[in-house]
Amino acid sequence: MQRPGSGKRPAGRRLSVRRDDNVVVLAGKDRGKHGKVLRVDREHGRVVVEGVGKAHKHQKASKKVMQGGIIEQENPISASTVMVICGQCKQPTRVGHLVQSDGKRARKCMHCGEALDR
Numbered sequence: 001m002q003r004p005g006s007g008k009r010p011a012g013r014r015l016s017v018r019r020d021d022n023v024v025v026l027a028g029k030d031r032g033k034h035g036k037v038l039r040v041d042r043e044h045g046r047v048v049v050e051g052v053g054k055a056h057k058h059q060k061a062s063k064k065v066m067q068g069g070i071i072e073q074e075n076p077i078s079a080s081t082v083m084v085i086c087g088q089c090k091q092p093t094r095v096g097h098l099v100q101s102d103g104k105r106a107r108k109c110m111h112c113g114e115a116l117d118r
């Protein structure tokens with residue numbers, strides 16, 4: 001019997017960005033935009049941010065998608081081009097780690113030292 005967690009781990013990177021974070025985009029055509037993280041793809045190191053990376057997709061009508069046409073959707077961007085915005089000091093920050101009093105690890109803001117997770 002294999003214990004859970006003892007098996008192969010997916011080749012996911014540790015990302016400092018998580019779903020529902022507020023982030024600012026540092027590079028690309030959406031540079032300077034703020035948005036909420038909708039999806040995180042750890043395997044590819046990419047994130048989908050609300051209102052960022054929008055592209056028109058030409059969707060053909062099929063059985064699955066009844067209506068074709070041009071739809072606007074958010075495309076994943078590289079997680080390294082976004083920075084987490086601290087909820088305390090409202091600044092884009094690098095993310096550090098701290099161990100809380102209950103032993104849990106949390107991310108912290110490198111500016112004010114506040115934990116980003118609670």
Ligand SMILES: [Zn+2]
Pocket residue numbers: 086087088089090091093109110111112113114
């Ligand atoms: Zn802060």
